[in-house]
Amino acid sequence: MVRCSLRLFQKASKTTQNQKWISSLLPVCKTPDQAKQELRWIQMELPQDKWDQAIQERSKFIPLQYILGSQPFGSLDIKCRPQVLIPRWETEEWTLKIINKLRGISSLKILDVCTGTGCIPLLMGHSLPHLQIKAMDISSDALELSNENKKIHGITNVEFKYGNVFDKGLLEGEEFDLITSNPPYISELDYLNGETEESVLQNEPKLALVGGLEFYDALVNNVVLPSKATGFFFELGDLEQALYTQSLLNKDWCTKIYKDGADKIRCVYGWKKGSKMQVLEFI
Incomplete structure (x- = not known):
C-alpha cells in the first residue's frame, strides 16, 4: 500500500x-x-x-462577466447580463483619466450617450458626487440594467433616460458642458471576418457593437453642437473615425487622439479654447 x-x-x-x-x-x-x-x-x-x-x-463561449454577474470598473463592481455590452478595461482607463482632470471643477453638467451598463456616468457620479450627470441609451435592456447599477451603488447624481443619438431633437434644448460616449464602432466587415471574439459574436448585442462614421456625425451634430458643450470624449476603433470626427468641428475647437495602455488608438477628444474643458488638453 x-x-x-x-x-x-x-x-x-x-x-x-x-x-x-x-x-x-x-x-x-x-x-x-x-x-x-x-x-x-x-x-x-x-x-x-x-x-x-x-x-x-x-x-x-458565454462571457465570464455574464457567468459571474459583474465586471470591475474603477472602484465599482458593475452588474452585467446578456443583451447589454460588457464594460472593457480600455473604457475604464479613459474614464478614470477624465475623472482625475475634473476634480478641481466645482460645477459641471455631463451627458453620456450610448451608456450601456451605465459604467461611465456611474463611475463619474460616484467619484464626483457634486456634478450633474445624465445618460442615454436606445436599449430598454441597457436602461433597466444601468438603473439597477445606480441603485446597487446608491448613486444619486446620475439620471438615465431613453435617447436615440440619431434624433435631431434628442436634447430638447438642454445644455451640457461635457459629452462622453462609447458608441458602436466595429464595422460590419470586422464583425464578421474573424476580428471579433467568438464569445462576443455569440452573446453581446450587435446593436451596441456595429457602427461607423454615422455615429460620430450624430454625436457631433445632434449632441455636442446643440448642447453648447465645450468638451467631448468619444471612444472609437480606428484612425478614420478620429479624423472624421475632427473634421466636423470648426477652428474654435482643439482636438486630440488618445491611445490606450496597449498603444492602440482608442478615443478622439476635444475642448473649446479658453473653456473650463481645456483641462482635457493634458490627458
Missing part, C-alpha cells in the same frame, strides 16, 4: 480536477495562463457547487 495522508490525497485530487477544468477552458481562452486565471476568478467569486456549471457555460 502506498503511504499517503488524506490531506495529500485531497490535494492531489483537487490538482487533477483543476487540470480537467483548465482543459475545458482552453478552447475559449487564448492561453493556458488565461485559462488558469479564469478558473481562479470562478473559484473566488462563486460557491463551490456552482463551479462545474460555470466552467461548462464558459466552455460554450
